[in-house]
Amino acid sequence: MSPEIYRPFVGLLGFNLLALLLVGLYYANRLLWPKPMAAPGKIYRCAKCNHVYVDPRDVPMARCPQCDHFNEAIRR
Numbered sequence: 001m002s003p004e005i006y007r008p009f010v011g012l013l014g015f016n017l018l019a020l021l022l023v024g025l026y027y028a029n030r031l032l033w034p035k036p037m038a039a040p041g042k043i044y045r046c047a048k049c050n051h052v053y054v055d056p057r058d059v060p061m062a063r064c065p066q067c068d069h070f071n072e073a074i075r076r
């Protein structure tokens with residue numbers, strides 16, 4: 001068989017290898033991208049008025065800014 005018959009397959013193979021290379025580069029660089037930092041403090045949900053708020057201090061209970069009710073942290 002002549003090499004001319006392989007030409008479309010070589011083109012497809014080259015295209016697929018190039019796509020694989022680009023995907024590999026994308027995921028290799030993704031590990032270096034900075035991750036969004038979590039806001040400091042804990043998240044609270046008021047049991048009285050359902051207001052969700054963040055207190056930057058590391059305290060087990062915080063006062064709701066809307067109704068002054070004390071609530072326990074629901075997350076970190």
Ligand SMILES: [Zn+2]
Pocket residue numbers: 046047048049050051064065066067068069
């Ligand atoms: Zn409240």
